[in-house]
Amino acid sequence: MQANTPPTERQSERHHAAVWQARLIMLVMINIAQLWILAATVDAALARHYSVLLPLVIASGVCFVITLSIIRWWRPTSRRKTSSGYIRASVKNR
Amino acid sequence: MKNLNETIKRVLSDENDVRAATAPYQAEFPYDRDEEAQVTRREFCNFLGLTSAALFLGAGGFAAKAALEAGNFESFSPAQIAGAEILAPNSALNFNYPTERDSAILIRTADGTYHAYGQKCTHLACPVYYSRDHQRLECPCHEGAFDAATGNVLYGPPPRSLDVIEVEARDGQVWAIGRKTSGGEHAS
Numbered sequence: 201m202q203a204n205t206p207p208t209e210r211q212s213e214r215h216h217a218a219v220w221q222a223r224l225i226m227l228v229m230i231n232i233a234q235l236w237i238l239a240a241t242v243d244a245a246l247a248r249h250y251s252v253l254l255p256l257v258i259a260s261g262v263c264f265v266i267t268l269s270i271i272r273w274w275r276p277t278s279r280r281k282t283s284s285g286y287i288r289a290s291v292k293n294r
Numbered sequence: 295m296k297n298l299n300e301t302i303k304r305v306l307s308d309e310n311d312v313r314a315a316t317a318p319y320q321a322e323f324p325y326d327r328d329e330e331a332q333v334t335r336r337e338f339c340n341f342l343g344l345t346s347a348a349l350f351l352g353a354g355g356f357a358a359k360a361a362l363e364a365g366n367f368e369s370f371s372p373a374q375i376a377g378a379e380i381l382a383p384n385s386a387l388n389f390n391y392p393t394e395r396d397s398a399i400l401i402r403t404a405d406g407t408y409h410a411y412g413q414k415c416t417h418l419a420c421p422v423y424y425s426r427d428h429q430r431l432e433c434p435c436h437e438g439a440f441d442a443a444t445g446n447v448l449y450g451p452p453p454r455s456l457d458v459i460e461v462e463a464r465d466g467q468v469w470a471i472g473r474k475t476s477g478g479e480h481a482s
Contacts, residue, residue: 260350
């Protein structure tokens with residue numbers, strides 16, 4: 201019963217903020233992982249362990265792609281853009 | 295009453311004047327001081343994105359530089375090590391070989407034989423030094439140690455032995471004739 205009712209403006213804002221927080225937390229975690237990868241790359245290069253350099257760079261690249269995808273496409277549903285414009289959460293749930 | 299409060303507030307604190315940016319010198323460089331310290335979520339997201347890009351480029355650049363340096367085959371020409379002939383037993387001498395940028399260390403062990411190694415520790419490239427008391431090469435950064443006669447790792451974090459510089463006695467002089475990278479891997 202409650203699930204069918206459209207969320208109020210305040211609920212929608214709360215959901216919106218939660219998604220934004222999730223995005224930020226994920227971005228920070230990915231940045232920390234990339235820092236670790238950079239440290240490992242420096243370590244491997246100085247120790248002349250060349251076989252691990254490429255996997256490390258690829259891992260860093262994957263992290264960057266994920267970061268880009270989060271920034272570019274991971275948006276709260278209330279701001280999701282479609283061919284017909286932005287969808288509002290309240291409209292979508294009706 | 296309200297005006298009085300505002301006046302008192304303004305007199306007690308010059309912060310309002312600063313934020314108002316009414317002084318002529320402030321007008322020359324106008325920006326919204328109230329919003330100066332505020333970062334929006336979008337700006338923070340973009341900052342994290344740029345940081346991610348920078349870290350990726352850093353890792354890629356560092357790996358590329360290391361691979362490039364590994365691929366360059368160096369040819370070494372013999373070079374005389376000045377002052378090596380008067381080096382006392384159980385002591386060491388620093389020199390550069392094969393280029394001026396490559397620091398190396400020559401050791402004359404207690405039995406009189408010469409050994410030379412690249413001075414960069416194989417862990418994180420700190421310069422190693424010869425410890426007379428322990429008769430071994432030690433790295434001061436992370437407490438690694440190498441055998442003075444072979445350059446092999448005795449203990450600590452270094453993953454491989456030191457680069458060996460081949461030395462030869464010619465007419466009473468000591469010459470460096472080659473440098474061998476021990477252990478590690480070569481870029482394909």
